[in-house]
Amino acid sequence: MPRRWRMVTWPWWSAAGAAVGYAWLAGLEPPAMRAMIMTLVGLWVASGRHAPGPWQGWWLALAIVLLIDPLALWRPGLWLSFIAVGLLILAWQGRPRPHGAGAWLRALLRTQCVLAPLMAAAVLIAFDRLAPVAPLVNLVAVPLVGSVMVPLGLTGWLLAWWPPLAEICWILFGWLAQGVHELLSAAVNVAPLWQPAPWQTLPLALLLAFLALLWVLPGLSMAPRWVGSAMLTLLGMAVVPPSLPEGRLSVRLYDVGQGQLIELRTSRHRLLYDTGPRFGSGFMPLSTLWPAGQHFDGVIVSHADTDHAGGIDALRHDHAVARWWSPGSNR
Numbered sequence: 001m002p003r004r005w006r007m008v009t010w011p012w013w014s015a016a017g018a019a020v021g022y023a024w025l026a027g028l029e030p031p032a033m034r035a036m037i038m039t040l041v042g043l044w045v046a047s048g049r050h051a052p053g054p055w056q057g058w059w060l061a062l063a064i065v066l067l068i069d070p071l072a073l074w075r076p077g078l079w080l081s082f083i084a085v086g087l088l089i090l091a092w093q094g095r096p097r098p099h100g101a102g103a104w105l106r107a108l109l110r111t112q113c114v115l116a117p118l119m120a121a122a123v124l125i126a127f128d129r130l131a132p133v134a135p136l137v138n139l140v141a142v143p144l145v146g147s148v149m150v151p152l153g154l155t156g157w158l159l160a161w162w163p164p165l166a167e168i169c170w171i172l173f174g175w176l177a178q179g180v181h182e183l184l185s186a187a188v189n190v191a192p193l194w195q196p197a198p199w200q201t202l203p204l205a206l207l208l209a210f211l212a213l214l215w216v217l218p219g220l221s222m223a224p225r226w227v228g229s230a231m232l233t234l235l236g237m238a239v240v241p242p243s244l245p246e247g248r249l250s251v252r253l254y255d256v257g258q259g260q261l262i263e264l265r266t267s268r269h270r271l272l273y274d275t276g277p278r279f280g281s282g283f284m285p286l287s288t289l290w291p292a293g294q295h296f297d298g299v300i301v302s303h304a305d306t307d308h309a310g311g312i313d314a315l316r317h318d319h320a321v322a323r324w325w326s327p328g329s330n331r
Contacts, residue, residue, distance in 0.1 A: 012047045016040055025154075030069055031077055037064050038085065054089045058082070076126035080119065087118050091216040112139050118212035121205040128201055132191035133184070141180050149176050195288055198252075199241050207236045243267060256285040259307035271298045278310025286311030292318040301326040 016039075023036035038061045045057040052060060062082055065072055072078045091114045098107040116135040124130055131137075156169030196204060214220070214228045244250055250265040259277035263270070276286045299321050301309045315321055 009047075012043050016043055019043075022150075030072060030075065033068065034065050034072065034078065034081060037061050037068075038081065054093055058086060058089060076122075080122050080126065083122050084115060084119055087115060087212065087216060090218075094218065108139070114212060114216050116212075117208040121208035121212070124196070124201055124205045124208070128198075129193055129195045131193055133187040136187055137184065141184065144176065144180060149173055149180075152176070193288075194291070197241065197290065200239070203239045204236065207232050254285070254289060259285075259310065260302075261286060261289075261311065269297050270295070271300065272296055272315075273300045274302055274308040275299065275311030275315060277307045278313070284311045284314045287314040287318065290319070294319040296321045298323045298325065303327060 019036050019039040023032040026032035028036075041057045041061040041064070044051050045054055051057070065078065088111065091111070098104050112135055115138070120130055120134065123134075152169050152173045156166045156173060159166040159169060211229060211232050214225055214232070244265060244267045246267050248266065250263075252263045252265075254261040254263070254276065256276035260274040261276035262273040264273065265271075276284065278284045296315070296319060299315065301312065301324070303309070304326075309326075
């Protein structure tokens with residue numbers, strides 16, 4: 001902050017102008033528009049000049065976003081963004097601003113630790129899947145891309161009239177992009193995307209949400225936080241899949257695009273009717289439905305079209321099938 005009162009507002013106006021300019025360069029698409037509005041309101045709150053409080057700013061930003069784009073109410077991205085910001089307000093309200101590199105690093109680590117479980121719960125409810133490497137991405141890749149790579153790319157674009165300097169920017173950008181790609185590829189290979197069973201989704205999401213709130217709610221000492229975390233973990237381990245009563249049939253039709261995949265369950269039997277498509281790239285939607293090691297008592301393949309028999313390879317490779325039925329071949 002400048003020390004002279006005549007210059008005190010310029011950092012805030014400059015940051016606001018940069019946010020608007022970047023959103024404009026991004027085409028003012030809904031995510032960029034949402035980020036711009038939240039940034040502008042956040043700058044107003046942080047400036048302290050006739051500004052609303054953090055929660056008033058949160059509601060104000062949400063109201064402006066919905067006023068400009070009412071359809072955003074049905075987009076998961078809106079709620080993921082505002083849930084994350086709300087949790088950060090709850091976690092940091094009343095705490096002193098960090099000073100020094102060490103304090104900023106500890107603050108960054110704490111922020112990611114409190115964000116990770118709640119955002120995992122929100123993503124689980126919105127998309128029925130979990131990315132174990134998401135905290136690593138948020139901690140390393142996001143600051144690197146946003147604070148280093150994007151400025152390098154914009155600088156290279158601005159220096160297009162001076163090719164030697166622009167080329168230096170783009171070479172550095174390329175090295176960083178390659179490094180981020182290798183980092184993410186290695187992380188995904190170690191901990192790939194996980195899609196829990198449907199019965200696990202809600203209990204696991206609630207457990208993660210309560211775990212996050214336990215560590216951000218003010219007024220709690222460390223002992224109840226650790227004890228509560230241990231109890232929630234044990235509770236999560238105690239959740240077992242529901243069993244169907246005798247005489248009940250469960251039918252689930254999976255949305256696999258152009259094709260068909262139906263799962264039928266009873267208390268003692270599990271059967272698939274068709275296996276979904278296989279696309280030209282080799283991708284089979286069936287490979288994303290369950291973790292490896294599932295057992296099926298039977299699989300019926302209605303005919304050999306790739307929209308119905310495309311997932312056979314995924315079934316054979318990742319799961320166990322007791323019996324197959326198809327036209328002209330039953331085994």
